[in-house]
Amino acid sequence: MIRLGTRRSALATAQATMVAEALRGHGHEVELVLITTTGDVNRAPLEQIGGTGVFVSALRDALVANEIDIxxxxxxxxxxxxxxxxxxxxIPPREDPRDVLVARDGMTLGELPTGAVIGTGAPRRQAQLEALGLGLELTGIRGNVDSRIAMVADGKVDAVVLARAGLARLGRLDEVTETIDPIQVLPAPGQGALAIECRADDEAVITAVAVLDDPATRAAVQAERQLLATLEAGCTAPVGALAEVVEGDDGPELWLRAALGGDNGVRRLSAYGPVDDPAGLGRSLANELLERL
Structure with missing residues (x-):
């Protein structure tokens, strides 16, 4: 029996159930273990409660304590x-990593009037949306998908920005009014991808999980996360990144785009590199961003 730990939110349990079903399809018995994390119970802004790791620390503690297996x-x-x-x-195949808009009256970003209020708690989204110069008012919000979308229905905000992957996994894409082009807003590093973590010495579980790994997704997120690490920025920092495996002149290569928010607006850069050195690509593009600050 594989004990699979997950947060209690609807999205987290939906994601965990997808992984559990995939493992069961390979002949494994799986039990879901629900765990409450700091990020689930503390509704303060993420940067105030620690930002990086607030949604995963309790799960990792449970892994180390052998209370769960993955x-x-x-x-x-x-x-x-x-x-x-x-x-x-x-790292299973990635869901669509783009952000989406859920707005009143079915509007898109371009259709929202000047002064319209958009709810998002992510500095990354705020910086990139402000850089579009649409005259929108941005306000920080937190909460699960239901509570955020309800803010639009209740008239508290005119729109909210969410990750498309979450709505797809919850079967709620019909509520999306616009899928935002990464040219406008790059997603968070790793957005749309899942990580299946286990103890490094648990060879049986590592073998069981390895069949779910997607090499193209792993390469892409490694480039994005190395860029984030090189910038020494956490998950609440105004950093957007998106890597994709594309066909180059000499075969597959990795294309990485990045956006970094700062006092002087948002700086964007992109670069290509070999698929077998995603970390090198992420590191070099991060260094180039820092040089141009």
Missing amino acids: AVHSLKDLPTAPLEALTVAG
């Missing part, structure tokens, strides 16, 4: 600094 994380919530006792044994 933990399923939204990869964008996972700190870039590794824990020696743990390993990410599987």
Whole structure:
């Protein structure tokens, strides 16, 4: 029996159930273990309660304590600094990583009037939306998908920005009024991807999970997360990144785009690199961003 740890939210349990079903499809018995994290119970802004790791620390503690065998994380919530006792044994194929708008009256970003209020607690989204110069008012919000979308229905905000992947996994894409082009707003590093973490010495579980790993997704998120780590920025920092495996002149290569918010607006850069050195690509693009600050 594989004990699979997950947060209690609807999205987290939906993601965990997807992984559990995939493992069952390979002949394993799986039991879900629900765990409450700091980020689930503390509604203060993430940067006030620690930001990086607030949604994963309790799950990782349970892994180390041998209370669960694997933990399923939204990869964008996972700190870039590794824990020696743990390993990410599987990164399944990524869901669409883009952000989406859920707005009143079915409007898009371009259709929202000047002064319209958009709810998002992510500095990354706030910086990039402000850089569009649409005259929108941004306000910080937190909460699960239901509570955020309810703010639009209740008239508290005109729109909210969410990760498309979460709505897809919850079967709620019909509420999306616009999928936002990464040219406008780049997603968070790792957005749309899942990380299946386990103890580094648990060879049986590592073998069981490895069949779910998608090499293209792993390469892409490694580039994005190395960029984030090189910038020494956490999950609440105004950093957007998106890597994709594309066909180059000499075969597959990795294309990485990045956006970094700062006092002087948002700086964007992109670069190509070999698929087999995603960390090198992320590191070099991060250094280029820093040089141009």
